[in-house]
Structure formats: C-alpha cells, structure tokens
Amino acid sequence: xxxxxxxxxxxxxxxxxxxxxxxxxxxxxxxxxxxxxxxxxxxxxxxxxxxxxxxxxxxxxxxxxxxxxxxxxxxxxxxxxxxxxxxxxxxxxxxxxxxxxxxxxxxxxxxxxxxxxxxxxxxxxxxxxxxxxxxxxxxxxxxxxxxxxxxxxxxxxxxxxxxxxxxxxxxxxxxxxxxxxxxxxxxxxxxxxxxxxxxxxxxxxxxxxxxxxxxxxxxxxxxxxxxxxxxxxxxxxxxxxxxxxxxxxxxxxxx
Amino acid sequence: xxxxxxxxxxxxxxxxxxxxxxxxxxxxxxxxxxxxxxxxxxxxxxxxxxxxxxxxxxxxxxxxxxxxxxxxxxxxxxxxxxxxxxxxxxxxxxxxxxxxxxxxxxxxxxxxxxxxxxxxxxxxxxxxxxxxxxxxxxxxxxxxxxxxxxxxxxxxxxxxxxxxxxxxxxxxxxxxxxxxxxxxxxxxxxxxxxxxxxxxxxxxxxxxxxxxxxxxxxxxxxxxxxxxxxxxxxxxxxxxxxxxxxxxxxxxxxxxxxxxxxxxxxxxxxxxxxxxxxxxxxxxxxxxxxxxxxxxxxxxxxxxxxxxxxxxxxxxxxxxxxxxxxxxxxxxxxxxxxxxxxxxxxxxxxxxxxxxxxxxxxxxxxxxxxxxxxxxxxxxxxxxxxxxxxxxxxxxxxxxxxxxxxxxxxxxxxxxxxxxxxxxxxxxxxxxxxxxxxxxxxxxxxxxxxxxxxxxx
Numbered sequence: 001x002x003x004x005x006x007x008x009x010x011x012x013x014x015x016x017x018x019x020x021x022x023x024x025x026x027x028x029x030x031x032x033x034x035x036x037x038x039x040x041x042x043x044x045x046x047x048x049x050x051x052x053x054x055x056x057x058x059x060x061x062x063x064x065x066x067x068x069x070x071x072x073x074x075x076x077x078x079x080x081x082x083x084x085x086x087x088x089x090x091x092x093x094x095x096x097x098x099x100x101x102x103x104x105x106x107x108x109x110x111x112x113x114x115x116x117x118x119x120x121x122x123x124x125x126x127x128x129x130x131x132x133x134x135x136x137x138x139x140x141x142x143x144x145x146x147x148x149x150x151x152x153x154x155x156x157x158x159x160x161x162x163x164x165x166x167x168x169x170x171x172x173x174x175x176x177x178x179x180x181x182x183x184x185x186x187x188x189x190x191x192x193x194x195x196x197x198x199x200x201x202x203x204x205x206x207x208x209x210x211x212x213x214x215x216x217x218x219x220x221x222x223x224x225x226x227x228x229x230x231x232x233x234x235x236x237x238x239x240x241x242x243x244x245x246x247x248x249x250x251x252x253x254x255x
Numbered sequence: 256x257x258x259x260x261x262x263x264x265x266x267x268x269x270x271x272x273x274x275x276x277x278x279x280x281x282x283x284x285x286x287x288x289x290x291x292x293x294x295x296x297x298x299x300x301x302x303x304x305x306x307x308x309x310x311x312x313x314x315x316x317x318x319x320x321x322x323x324x325x326x327x328x329x330x331x332x333x334x335x336x337x338x339x340x341x342x343x344x345x346x347x348x349x350x351x352x353x354x355x356x357x358x359x360x361x362x363x364x365x366x367x368x369x370x371x372x373x374x375x376x377x378x379x380x381x382x383x384x385x386x387x388x389x390x391x392x393x394x395x396x397x398x399x400x401x402x403x404x405x406x407x408x409x410x411x412x413x414x415x416x417x418x419x420x421x422x423x424x425x426x427x428x429x430x431x432x433x434x435x436x437x438x439x440x441x442x443x444x445x446x447x448x449x450x451x452x453x454x455x456x457x458x459x460x461x462x463x464x465x466x467x468x469x470x471x472x473x474x475x476x477x478x479x480x481x482x483x484x485x486x487x488x489x490x491x492x493x494x495x496x497x498x499x500x501x502x503x504x505x506x507x508x509x510x511x512x513x514x515x516x517x518x519x520x521x522x523x524x525x526x527x528x529x530x531x532x533x534x535x536x537x538x539x540x541x542x543x544x545x546x547x548x549x550x551x552x553x554x555x556x557x558x559x560x561x562x563x564x565x566x567x568x569x570x571x572x573x574x575x576x577x578x579x580x581x582x583x584x585x586x587x588x589x590x591x592x593x594x595x596x597x598x599x600x601x602x603x604x605x606x607x608x609x610x611x612x613x614x615x616x617x618x619x620x621x622x623x624x625x626x627x628x629x630x631x632x633x634x635x636x637x638x639x640x641x642x643x644x645x646x647x648x649x650x651x652x653x654x655x656x657x658x659x660x661x662x663x664x665x666x667x668x669x670x671x672x673x674x675x676x677x678x679x680x681x682x683x684x685x686x687x688x689x690x691x692x693x694x695x696x697x698x699x700x701x702x703x704x705x706x707x708x709x710x711x712x
Contacts, residue, residue: 050649054641074648075657083649090646094664094671103660104650111651143664160650 003028003199004168009060011048018044020224029196033210034203035235036221037243042203043087046172050084051077065167079111081167085157085174092144098126100144101163108164129162133189151182158189170201175209187212207239263296265320270403277406281379287387291402298396310584310616311526311555316498321437321470324350327430331357337459342424344368349428351438352407365414368423371441372407386443389476390504397500401474404439411454415447422453422678429460429469429497437470448480453675460493470498477503479511486675489517491525495550502528509535516673518682519546519554520689526555533567544573545669547689548581555584562595574669575606576662577613588620595625602632607665662690
C-alpha cells in the first residue's frame, strides 16, 4: 500500500488557484523530489500536506497512511507521522528549544499510546540528534530559532525531524540559503533517517541538494501541475537546461 | 464630576474616626496625616480629564462608601491557598494590619523586618528620617489619601554592608466584610549602603462569606543606599470585586541597582504606579512587568522614571495579555533632568490581544531636558501569531496547547528578567496556573494581521 496518494488535487489561496490537479503516489521507503521554478506551487503543496489552514482545497483527495489527510488538523497529521521541515522556520522567543521539542514529542507519544518522556530521558535523545546535525549544546536552552542563522534554523528543523521520527518527511526548500558545508550536514542528517518504512518528499528549487540526497523519483512542477516525472537524471537535465524548456508545454496546456 | 467632589466629605468622617482610634503623640506623623488629607480634600479623586488618569476611570472607587474594616479572624489554614508558606521570612497583613501570629521572621544579622505601627511606637526616629520624605502626594490623590491614613504596613531595614539572604515576603490579605472596606497599607523599605535585599509584595483576597468590594490603596517607599542592590516584586491577584491602587516610590543613591517586577493577574481595577528617582550618579533601574487581564478587569501600569543624575540607566519592559473585555493601560513617562547627561533609558511595551473586545491603551512620554542622552521607546500590539501557531501544531501540539505555549513564551520574556530563583519559581507557577484560563477563552480565529508600530526617538 502506498504511504501517500494525492489524486487530482486542486488548491487555492485567497481565491487564486495555485495547484491545478496534482497526482502523486509515494510508497514507503521512497524519496521523491519536487522541483520547479518560483511560484509553481511547490511550497503550497508542502503546506497542504502539513494541513496549513489558509489553503482551500477545491477538488481532489489525499490519502495518507490509509486515512483521509484532508480531514485532519495539522496536529493530527503530525501525530499520524507527517513532518514538514519549514522553508522559513518560525522564531518563538521565550520557549527553549528543548522544552518545545519535548512537548511536541510527548504530544505525539501520547497519541501513539506511549508513555511521556521526562526531561532526564529526553535530553540524551535530543543531544544525540543534535550531534548528528553538528549543533552545539548551547542550542538546547536557546529560544526556538530565535537569533539562529539561516543554516542553524534549517539544521534545527532536521533535528526536530530526527527526534519526532515521522513516517513521511516533507522538506520545503531546506537547501535554500545553505552553504555547501551546511548542505552536507543537513543531507547527512536526512540520509541517516532513510529507511524502508520512511518516505521523503523533497521540495527544492536547485538540483544541488539532490547530489547529496539522491531521490528515487523527480517530478517537475510548473504552474500548479506536474509536467514531467522521471528518475534522478531528470534533475541533472533541469540543472543543465533550466526550467524554460518546460514552459511551452504548460503554455500549450493552458490554451 | 459629582464623585470627585462628594468623596472627600465621606472620607472626612472616616479620617476623624481614624484619628480618634490611632491617636499618636508624634507631631510629625500627625502633620503628615493632616497634610495628606488636606491635599486629598482639595483635589478629590482624579477623573479621566486628568492626563495621568486618561485611560482609567476611578468612578467606581469614588462612588463607593468604603469603611474601615472590622477585625476579622484569619487562620494559617486560610492562607494555604496562596502557597507562600515556602517563604521562611513572611509577614502577613490582614486588611492592612500586621498579623503577628500568622507571620514568621527568622532573626538575621541586624536586619529589621516588622510592622510599621510597632516601629512607630518603639523606634519613631528611624521612621521619621524616611517616611513621607519621598512619596509626592501633591501630584497623586491616592498617595495623599494613603498618607492621611498612614498607620501600619511593613517596615524593612537592612543596615549597611548586609546581605539579606532570604526573600522578605509581604502578604497583604483583603477580607471582604458586610460593607465595602478600605485599607491603606504603607510600607517603608530602607536598604542601606552596600546592602542587598529581595522584597515581595503580594496582594490577595480571601473569600469569607462577605461579598462586598474592597479597596487596597497602598504606598511603598523604597530607599536604596549607595551601591545597594534591591529586587522588588509586586503581585496583585485579588478577586473580581477588589480595587487595588498602589504606588511604589523608589529613591536611588549613587551606583544603586534596583529591579522591580510586577505581576498583575486579577482584580476589578488595578493601578500600579512606579516612580523611581535615579538621584545618584551611575544608578540603574529595571522595571519589568507582566499584566494579564481577563473578563472585565482593568489593569493600569503607570511609570514615571526620573533621571536626576548623569550616567544612569533605566529599562522598562512591560508585556500585556488582554482577554475577554479586559482593558490594559501602559503609561510610560521618562523625565531626564537638565544635568542628567549620558542617561540611557529604554522602554518597551508589548501587548497581545486575545479577543475582539479586549483593549489596550499604550502611551510613551519622554521629557528630555539634557542634551547628551539615549532614550528609546516602542510599543507593539498584536494577536497570537498565526504562523507560530501553525508551526507548533505541525509538530503535534493541539491548538489549545499551542496557544498555551505561545502565551507562556510571551510571559517568559518577563519572567526571564527575574533572578531570584525561589521568587521566580513562585511567579512562574502563578502564571502557568493562570494560563489555561486564557488559552481556553482565546478567540478561536485570531486575525492574521499584526498591527505594529515602533518608534525610536
């Protein structure tokens, strides 16, 4: 059974249709990359998956782990095992990283019927994941994302992902703004989580990330539709030719 | 206004009674009371035409016939609910009067902690040197009224070169009676040269069958000697039929460092005046406040920071959470006198509105008469941020928990500025106990737009 099945998904923001019929099936253990130019709807798709409420679904269906994802609230999707690594992680002054993440993990553990972890049990786990992402211990007690550099924020997202152990990881432009060293660290963190039970949807603008996180499938999203799908070689082709070659096709489709 | 003109007559009766009951041989004390009353009789209660009271209507206080409270029995068990027994040095005042049997004062290195009334009987000279020397009742009717009824309250004296290890906890319990009652506690805190102390003022009320309104009109004079370090906390958590007006007048000598933190959690009408005068060079003052109004509560924070000497530094940080039909006020006035060069004054007021009917009035006011100073002020008003809420929910927290966490985060900005561990833990507990109420009532769909303004001058 597929982990995620998106069928003919149409979504609008403020009355403007952004996604115009997306079909995508992701099986357990697979890594799919969604590539596309700015404004093609990549982040909207990621947001819809995480159940961001400002998106209006006008048509279509999403089945996640055998359940209707569109019926779920954001927290329910998270508890079912969906994780979105944000393109722009939100700063939350006044709450420490460790406290926040323990609260989140316990919410999810409660949902799974597991016992909640106290700080003594939780901190070693968090430290281990932070080491994996080469983050200093000082980030434990710093307020969530506050004063973090762009790269630190992205690494912090992957730390959260590693702690929460989702079934489906959606990465929204996690590579944007990262230098090559940070990119390698982030990719290393993601790769260490790959397993036959866990799937990834990697949304990116640049092919570069895919040198380090090698996808099973690449989909090209243009103007709210997937215009082409293929293997990792498709990413290289995009890198070489840019997105311009995909445009006449969509222009034609629109007419 | 009728209220303003009639009130003093009603108080004249109470004042005569008071003078008969607490007759004193001390001429200076008699004079202080007389002057206080004369000033109050002259002005009456302020109205909203008064700039300092523009956003706070005290008609409900002016129109109520408050009487001196009758003696009531309060047991140690009654106080359990306030969870302050962990403080080894605790003074309890019931309706403004010192209750020795409920208080505990461990003996320590020459520090005096006790009742002002007793000290006036036994050691009037020490009191006379300070009492009424700082509080300016010409400009505030409530301070004048308090001075008219000066009788009891806390007296704390920390002699030079002494560190008071334990926080000194002052618990003021209002017990409503059959008829509306008033109390005018007066506190005098003197921390001498090179000394250190932590003082907590906590205003609470007991449910005692009586449902009448109470009016606490309190004034504290806090004197920080040269190089003294003082942490002061003000907590107001009274019932919804209690009025609480307080004035904290701080006098700071050279290189003294005073931090005063306020936590306003409940009450019908709460007005907290904080008036530090940085009189000696290099003095530092932090004023840090958190106010959280619910229902129809009104909470007014009035700051008057006077920079009177060079190289002084003041910081004001106030966070407000307004819910239901709660109304908050932040009035931050900074005066930099002519000779107070190199003043560094900063003021920030941040507010969260959780419902459509909640209201905040925020007003900065800078008066600068020196030419080499750094003064900044800023205020923001916003709702719970939609983005942050989504971020937390996307990590598995349900909506109520996510809101709770965001409010805690907002409150933590203020709690993080406190450094006395025992007191801070106590305040953290009070805040977290209060929060679920707010999260529950918080508007279901906060508008996504945040209105922000920031001014730097």
